[in-house]
Amino acid sequence: MDQEQLTKAVDKRRTFAIISHPDAGKTTITEQLLLFGGVVRTAGTVKAKKSGNFAKSDWMEIEKKRGISVTSSVMQFDYAGKRVNILDTPGHEDFSEDTYRTLMAVDSAVMVIDSAKGIEPQTKKLFQVCRMRGIPIFTFINKLDRDGREPLDLTAELEEVLGIESYPMNWPIGMGKGLEGLYDIYNNRIELYRSEGEGQEFLELDENGEIKGDSPLKEESIYRQVLDEIDLIKGAGSEFDKEKIANGELTPVFFGSALTNFGVKTFLDAYLQFAPKPAEHKVEDDKQLAPDDEAFSGFIFKIQANMNPNHRDRIAFVRICSGEFDRGMDVFLERTGKKLRLSNSTQFMADTRETLETAVAGDIIGLYDTGNFQIGDSIYTGKKPIKFEKLPQFTPELFMRVQAKNVMKQKSFHKGINQLVQEGAVQLYQSYSTGEYILGAVGQLQFEVFKFRMMNEYNSEVEMTPMGRKIARWINPEQLDEKMSSSRNLLVKDRADQPLFLFENEFAERWFKDKYPDVELTAKL
Numbered sequence: 170m171d172q173e174q175l176t177k178a179v180d181k182r183r184t185f186a187i188i189s190h191p192d193a194g195k196t197t198i199t200e201q202l203l204l205f206g207g208v209v210r211t212a213g214t215v216k217a218k219k220s221g222n223f224a225k226s227d228w229m230e231i232e233k234k235r236g237i238s239v240t241s242s243v244m245q246f247d248y249a250g251k252r253v254n255i256l257d258t259p260g261h262e263d264f265s266e267d268t269y270r271t272l273m274a275v276d277s278a279v280m281v282i283d284s285a286k287g288i289e290p291q292t293k294k295l296f297q298v299c300r301m302r303g304i305p306i307f308t309f310i311n312k313l314d315r316d317g318r319e320p321l322d323l324t325a326e327l328e329e330v331l332g333i334e335s336y337p338m339n340w341p342i343g344m345g346k347g348l349e350g351l352y353d354i355y356n357n358r359i360e361l362y363r364s365e366g367e368g369q370e371f372l373e374l375d376e377n378g379e380i381k382g383d384s385p386l387k388e389e390s391i392y393r394q395v396l397d398e399i400d401l402i403k404g405a406g407s408e409f410d411k412e413k414i415a416n417g418e419l420t421p422v423f424f425g426s427a428l429t430n431f432g433v434k435t436f437l438d439a440y441l442q443f444a445p446k447p448a449e450h451k452v453e454d455d456k457q458l459a460p461d462d463e464a465f466s467g468f469i470f471k472i473q474a475n476m477n478p479n480h481r482d483r484i485a486f487v488r489i490c491s492g493e494f495d496r497g498m499d500v501f502l503e504r505t506g507k508k509l510r511l512s513n514s515t516q517f518m519a520d521t522r523e524t525l526e527t528a529v530a531g532d533i534i535g536l537y538d539t540g541n542f543q544i545g546d547s548i549y550t551g552k553k554p555i556k557f558e559k560l561p562q563f564t565p566e567l568f569m570r571v572q573a574k575n576v577m578k579q580k581s582f583h584k585g586i587n588q589l590v591q592e593g594a595v596q597l598y599q600s601y602s603t604g605e606y607i608l609g610a611v612g613q614l615q616f617e618v619f620k621f622r623m624m625n626e627y628n629s630e631v632e633m634t635p636m637g638r639k640i641a642r643w644i645n646p647e648q649l650d651e652k653m654s655s656s657r658n659l660l661v662k663d664r665a666d667q668p669l670f671l672f673e674n675e676f677a678e679r680w681f682k683d684k685y686p687d688v689e690l691t692a693k694l
């Protein structure tokens with residue numbers, strides 16, 4: 170590719186993740202998006218991962234057991250002149266630090282909310298990561314075909330619970346059985362409700378928002394109410410502001426029903442108009458690296474181990490930040506300065522793993538890894554080393570005491586634990602008073618993977634004792650007095666020897682703050 174081709178190819182990319190609480194409809198909407206993208210798949214492929222209907226032999230054992238798949242981690246399709254990359258953010262019991270880290274690799278996010286439930290805990294956590302990054306967030310309020318909460322109530326919640334301004338791009342006319350359509354504020358038209366399979370049908374509006382010609386709507390009173398609500402929003406709500414959207418300060422809100430494929434296309438069309446192309450990335454010395462820079466570069470945001478003992482390889486997921494990737498190219502690994510040949514790469518599609526030939530900034534590639542890579546590593550070509558900013562640490566919430574089952578096998582235990590912790594599989598802490606090892610994670614799956622890999626890769630059987638949920642808060646070492654620790658706020662140190670307390674619950678944290686008002690406690694994120 171010459172420079173012009175590269176710039177053009179990069180500008181076409183739109184890379185995002187869908188964030189939601191389990192059951193809000195992320196899978197359903199992803200399927201609809203893939204269908205619009207013309208990705209030919211057997212119906213229900215994304216779905217099938219939940220029922221475990223897969224028979225491919227080389228998948229990780231835990232993957233198979235849980236029905237999650239590497240291949241659904243990244244989905245790519247072309248639509249309306251854009252190349253769309255959707256990154257999966259696993260939820261349920263598969264929620265892990267990787268879920269958070271995936272959000273480091275996208276340029277925008279789509280937040281799916283169940284109209285009956287509003288904002289749920291996992292949505293909130295994932296939202297906060299997006300917020301910290303300042304990336305655009307688009308909201309899709311789902312399940313309009315069912316009775317849900319009042320639209321005004323739902324948009325108010327965005328502001329109150331998440332602290333983000335919102336701008337409704339459209340507004341439901343009715344709900345549940347009474348759903349008649351969407352008042353499309355942005356396009357100034359009405360989209361009539363159609364059941365799945367039928368195309369879109371629009372009604373034109375005059376400058377007062379009145380339907381031109383005869384109205385096919387059944388409930389005139391509901392339509393009047395919609396017009397009143399829209400007046401209210403236009404008067405008292407936030408204005409449409411591209412800059413605020415770009416900075417993640419205002420979220421455009423779309424309503425719809427993923428299941429009946431209503432409002433999804435409208436959402437996708439508008440989304441692709443405003444979703445950002447691959448962003449510049451900050452590199453050391455505070456410089457910005459343009460995505461169409463001719464040097465290839467990227468960082469590793471996730472490493473997925475192969476659980477099959479016969480295949481020790483892992484897949485390192487790379488977000489390409491600049492330039493073009495070609496199979497077989499040589500790159501430098503910034504951490505070690507070593508040169509590596511990237512001959513074994515893979516692209517991810519909904520149902521196949523395809524060998525990838527080229528990719529550009531904005532794309533995600535998977536590299537077969539035999540142990541060269543760590544999470545957060547930068548790789549690059551060219552004479553000048555490129556190092557991306559460190560990935561943030563996320564505060565673990567679940568904890569386990571861990572020790573080697575066989576005390577004679579300390580060596581393999583330590584080797585395994587060190588490597589897995591370095592890889593970012595789990596966090597490791599050590600108790601101040603007893604020296605015991607404690608593992609921290611944001612999701613239960615991380616512990617299971619840890620245990621499995623300790624056995625399979627390091628021949629170390631571990632004994633783990635659940636400690637349950639804790640609130641981890643770091644403390645300034647200068648303010649620390651070991652006497653502050655009690656059974657309800659266990660004092661531990663992290664891998665960098667920084668002290669932190671593991672509080673039993675919020676009450677214990679509050680009690681501590683009251684007792685030591687001058688002590689600063691910080692969460693990582």
Ligand code: GDP
Pocket residue numbers: 189190191192193194195196197198311312313314315425426427428429
């Ligand atoms: P995920 O856990 O967020 O991936 O959620 P799914 O896409 O698996 O959806 C959870 C459940 O909600 C499934 O039973 C879906 O069929 C259902 N669902 C998803 N979207 C809609 C919708 O628009 N309307 C209704 N009525 N059900 C939906």
